[in-house]
Amino acid sequence: MENERGYFEQFLRERTDQFELVAGRKIWTSIYNNIHPSRKWPSVSVCLFMLAFLFLIGHLNAPELVAPETAKHPLFFAENIKATATSENKIGANDLSTEDTKALAEKSGLYRPKDGSSTNKSVHNPIASSRTGTPVKNQHLAPRKPNTYPNPYRTTIQNESIMGVNSAATATKKIEKSVTRTASAGVSKLQAVQIFERNESLVRYIAPQHRTEADNPTSPAPKTWVEQATGQQIRNPGPEPHEGAARENNNSDFNNNGQHAASLKSNMTAQASISLSQEASRLQKDWMEHDIQYNRRKVRPWKGKLEWQAHIASGISYRTLRDNTPDKVHAAEVAAGNDPEQSLSLNNAVRQKPSFGIEAGYQLKYPLLKNIRVKLGAQFNYQQYTIDAFENHHPIGTSLLLSDEETGDVMNVYKTTSLSNLNGVDAVRLHNNSFQFSIPIGLDARIAGNESVQWFAGASIQPAFVISARNFLLSADKRYYVKDNSLLNKAGLYASIETYLSFSRGNYSWQLGPQFRANLLSTNTRLYNVMEHINGLGLKAGVTKKF
Amino acid sequence: MTEAQLLAGCIRKNASAQEALYQRFSPRMFGVCYRFAKNREDAEDMLQESFIKVYTQIAQFRNEGSLEGWVRRIVVHTCINILKRNKKFAETVDIDDVADHIIVREDPAGSLFEVRQIVETIRTLPLGYRTVLNLYAIEGYSHKEIGAMLDIGESTSRSQYTRAKAMLEDLLVNKQIVRRNLASGRLYG
Numbered sequence: 001m002e003n004e005r006g007y008f009e010q011f012l013r014e015r016t017d018q019f020e021l022v023a024g025r026k027i028w029t030s031i032y033n034n035i036h037p038s039r040k041w042p043s044v045s046v047c048l049f050m051l052a053f054l055f056l057i058g059h060l061n062a063p064e065l066v067a068p069e070t071a072k073h074p075l076f077f078a079e080n081i082k083a084t085a086t087s088e089n090k091i092g093a094n095d096l097s098t099e100d101t102k103a104l105a106e107k108s109g110l111y112r113p114k115d116g117s118s119t120n121k122s123v124h125n126p127i128a129s130s131r132t133g134t135p136v137k138n139q140h141l142a143p144r145k146p147n148t149y150p151n152p153y154r155t156t157i158q159n160e161s162i163m164g165v166n167s168a169a170t171a172t173k174k175i176e177k178s179v180t181r182t183a184s185a186g187v188s189k190l191q192a193v194q195i196f197e198r199n200e201s202l203v204r205y206i207a208p209q210h211r212t213e214a215d216n217p218t219s220p221a222p223k224t225w226v227e228q229a230t231g232q233q234i235r236n237p238g239p240e241p242h243e244g245a246a247r248e249n250n251n252s253d254f255n256n257n258g259q260h261a262a263s264l265k266s267n268m269t270a271q272a273s274i275s276l277s278q279e280a281s282r283l284q285k286d287w288m289e290h291d292i293q294y295n296r297r298k299v300r301p302w303k304g305k306l307e308w309q310a311h312i313a314s315g316i317s318y319r320t321l322r323d324n325t326p327d328k329v330h331a332a333e334v335a336a337g338n339d340p341e342q343s344l345s346l347n348n349a350v351r352q353k354p355s356f357g358i359e360a361g362y363q364l365k366y367p368l369l370k371n372i373r374v375k376l377g378a379q380f381n382y383q384q385y386t387i388d389a390f391e392n393h394h395p396i397g398t399s400l401l402l403s404d405e406e407t408g409d410v411m412n413v414y415k416t417t418s419l420s421n422l423n424g425v426d427a428v429r430l431h432n433n434s435f436q437f438s439i440p441i442g443l444d445a446r447i448a449g450n451e452s453v454q455w456f457a458g459a460s461i462q463p464a465f466v467i468s469a470r471n472f473l474l475s476a477d478k479r480y481y482v483k484d485n486s487l488l489n490k491a492g493l494y495a496s497i498e499t500y501l502s503f504s505r506g507n508y509s510w511q512l513g514p515q516f517r518a519n520l521l522s523t524n525t526r527l528y529n530v531m532e533h534i535n536g537l538g539l540k541a542g543v544t545k546k547f
Numbered sequence: 548m549t550e551a552q553l554l555a556g557c558i559r560k561n562a563s564a565q566e567a568l569y570q571r572f573s574p575r576m577f578g579v580c581y582r583f584a585k586n587r588e589d590a591e592d593m594l595q596e597s598f599i600k601v602y603t604q605i606a607q608f609r610n611e612g613s614l615e616g617w618v619r620r621i622v623v624h625t626c627i628n629i630l631k632r633n634k635k636f637a638e639t640v641d642i643d644d645v646a647d648h649i650i651v652r653e654d655p656a657g658s659l660f661e662v663r664q665i666v667e668t669i670r671t672l673p674l675g676y677r678t679v680l681n682l683y684a685i686e687g688y689s690h691k692e693i694g695a696m697l698d699i700g701e702s703t704s705r706s707q708y709t710r711a712k713a714m715l716e717d718l719l720v721n722k723q724i725v726r727r728n729l730a731s732g733r734l735y736g
Contacts, residue, residue, distance in 0.1 A: 008712065009684040011725075015665045016685050020574035021581055023594055028569055030595050035602045036562065404570060411574065414663070 022402065022413055024486045025525070046439060046463070050378065057306065057364070057547075307546040309363045309377075313515055315538015317383040318354035319432070321346040321474075322522075322531040325401060346530060349478045350421060351388040355431070357536045358382050359517075363440065365544070371446040375460065379440060381517075383534050384433035387472060389481050390424025400484070401476035401529045412476060419481040421474065430472045430481060434523070434534065438464035438494060454502040456511070462494040471523070474530055487528045493520040498540060511542040550614050557605045565602060572615060573598070576622045582669060582681050583626040589633075597625040623686050627696050630678065664724045668715065676711035683708050 323346050361379020368374050399412040419430065442460025449455050471488050472481045500513025515538055522531040548556075548567050556564020577594050584590035600621050608617055669677060678697065682688045683704070688696070690704040697704070719725045 008716070012665070012669075012684050013687075015662050016578070016582065016669075017575075018662050019578040019582075019666050021577040021590075023573050023577045023591060027573075027591055027595050028566065031569065031598050031602070032562070032565070034595075034599050035560075035565070 020411070022411070022486075022527075025490075050439070053376070304546060305367055307365050307544050309365060309375075309511070309542045309544040311359075311361055311363065311379075311511070311540055311542030313359040313538045313540035315357055315515070315536055316354040317357035317385055317534055317536045319352055319385045320533045320535065321350070322533070323529065324526070324531050325403065325529040346474070346478070350474065353386045353388070355384045355386045357384060357538065359536075359538070359540070361440070365444065368443075373444045373446075375440065375442055375444055375458070377440050379438055379462075381436045381438060381464070381536075382433065383436070383536060384431055385534065387430040387432065387481065389428055389430050389472075390420040390422070391426045391428045392418045392420060392424045394418065396420070396480060398475040398477070398480040398482065400473055400482060400487075402527045403529055404527065415475070415482045415484070417475075417480050417482045419472070419483070420479065421481060422479055432470055432472055434469040435467045436464045436492065437467055438462040438492075440496065442496070449502070452504055454504070455499070456502055456513075457497075457499045459495070459497045462496060462517075464492040464494055466490050466492065469523075473524070473528065476529070487524045489521060489523060489525055491521075492523070494518060495520055500540065500542075502544070507545055509544040511540070511544065513540060514538070515540040554605065554608065554614060557602060560602075568601075569598060572618050575615075576618065578666075579619065579622050579686075580626055582666060582685070583623075583630065583678065589629070593622070593626045593629050596629065597622040600625060619686075623682070623688075624696070627678070627682075630674070631697070661724060664722065665719065668718045668722065668724065671718065672711055672714060675707055676714060679704055679707040680711040680715065684712070 359379055359381045361377050363375045363377030363379075365373045365375045395416040395418050397414065397416055399414050402411045402413055404411075418424075419428070440460040440462045442458060444456050444458040447455045447457055466488065469485060469488055471483070471485050473484050473487065474480075475482060494517055496515060496517045498513055498515035500511045503510045515536075517536040517538075519533040519535055523534055524530065524532055548564070553564055553568045553571070557568055573594065576597065577590060580590040580593040580597070581587070584593055597618075601618050604621070608614065669680065672680065679693060682693045682696070683690065690701045690708070693699075693704040694701045699707075
């Protein structure tokens with residue numbers, strides 16, 4: 001029964017064996033993605049690379065923080081603390097605790113407990129604590145000794161009774177007043193305390209009868225807490241009388257020499273002010289020198305070098321054709337009587353005109369050398385060209401010539417179309433266009449110029465991805481046009497060369513110059529026998545700014 | 548690239564070899580799918596699924612016969628499975644869908660029109676007739692094998708084929724695609 005196969009079956013088999021269809025590229029793409037699920041589109045990889053690159057740029061340009069270790073340095077003064085002063089931490093009259101004020105009074109010599117005990121407590125002072133290595137509260141400061149300053153009114157405080165400050169409460173008031181006055185300028189609590197402590201030369205106006213044997217003018221000047229902290233000799237400041245000294249002072253000397261005391265008072269005030277300002281200047285200078293040396297901020301490698309550019313270019317796009325038909329087909333056409341010249345000169349066989357194109361994009365540029373910058377960007381391109389053709393009112397059968405370079409097979413794909421290259425009923429204009437996304441990678445070289453005007457030349461390679469397109473293909477006999485996007489190359493490669501003038505003004509630079517963009521790969525796949533290259537020539541304008 | 552090189556490359560999952568194999572066999576296999584399918588989209592689905600099976604099972608090829616024959620058997624079986632799975636037995640044929648992308652090898656002058664018409668005429672047959680005719684007359688399967696593939700009896704396959712053949716002959720002659728030799732009864736182009 002199986003011998004039923006006869007001539008009919010053979011006839012069918014022979015005929016249907018000749019029947020073939022060309023599947024679109026998307027079929028292969030689907031198959032490929034299915035059998036290679038781990039491999040991604042090049043565009044996805046490139047997009048991920050671009051995102052990672054942009055993230056890296058942003059991370060490297062993030063502001064650097066000053067190392068916290070430097071803040072512990074003894075000369076890390078309240079300049080930084082001042083910047084952080086807010087309304088929340090501004091000190092008020094009630095912000096200081098009793099213990100704090102007692103400690104401050106004791107340190108400044110305004111107060112000494114009767115029993116000789118020390119509060120031994122210090123308001124947190126990073127300067128002293130870090131400089132000496134131990135917290136101030138754990139230090140045993142040397143008792144104050146009289147200095148050699150020829151001022152009879154400067155002496156050591158020995159007991160609680162201080163002329164002008166005869167009680168701890170009064171001392172507390174004065175401390176609070178001083179700190180509050182300082183704090184009213186808007187500094188933080190810590191700074192106010194530091195400034196108070198720094199004003200070591202607050203007048204301790206002691207009556208002569210309260211002076212002790214230790215008040216020896218010849219004795220070396222007692223070291224102030226600043227001297228102890230820094231190890232440096234500080235010129236002894238002059239005393240400064242208390243405001244309430246005249247009322248509270250029962251010293252006859254003072255009372256009997258009112259005018260003399262008044263002049264002395266003004267002199268002492270001026271001297272004290274001068275000494276204070278000099279001391280403050282010296283400390284400030286020390287701090288600045290130390291800050292420069294130890295608190296140097298890290299150099300941001302990209303700062304001032306990396307720059308971005310936004311650009312737009314417009315011009316014309318035109319097409320060049322190249323015949324990729326195998327030689328044996330040419331020979332067959334000649335043997336069949338077709339015009340061999342027509343089969344060899346594609347560009348002469350068609351009537352085409354350049355058309356408007358546009359480009360817009362964004363680039364990052366970084367100087368590799370003094371006059372050379374590397375650039376990387378992203379841009380969109382729109383290219384088009386025009387074909388003059390004719391349209392008929394009925395479809396006509398034609399074919400496209402496909403050839404496989406690997407196997408050498410040549411195939412004719414049958415098509416129908418109403419568009420003719422040679423003649424027809426109506427003249428029409430066909431618009432081939434292409435909308436692409438590309439990634440230019442290249443170099444810019446500075447040729448000449450000064451700070452304001454510079455002349456550059458640049459070149460780049462641009463991998464491109466076709467987002468959308470319209471494609472009219474020439475038939476095998478070059479007589480007809482067929483609208484077909486199935487043979488379009490989705491990926492392309494372009495090269496660009498340009499030259500431009502750059503005008504700098506302020507933070508921005510403006511560029512203007514011509515650009516030529518060449519298509520290195522054919523617009524169509526290699527199956528199609530006509531290789532098409534769309535090139536562009538235009539004027540490019542851009543604006544650049546450094547990060 | 549020779550067939551052995553293609554086979555070795557595909558077994559190693561070399562992308563170039565896989566694409567070369569696809570480019571070499573896909574036009575003809577697509578034609579096979581097109582004869583079984585209702586329309587071009589179904590044919591593309593059949594082709595895609597067939598080649599996925601080819602690549603996943605290519606290591607099982609035993610060199611018993613040609614690689615093309617092995618691929619073709621996979622394609623045919625895949626087409627049958629899809630038809631059975633989808634059970635799309637629409638009777639319409641889209642002429643416009645047929646007009647494009649038909650290739651004729653090396654003989655563009657004479658048989659282009661004839662081949663296309665023959666294929667289209669086959670596709671106008673009812674699904675059952677068309678499937679049996681494709682499997683028996685063109686692909687060379689026996690009625691027993693056809694019965695196993697389509698879950699029908701061997702006699703059913705024979706009767707289906709007889710009716711399909713008669714219908715196809717009449718269609719081809721009536722459309723003047725082929726002529727019948729009055730003496731021998733054979734068809735010729």
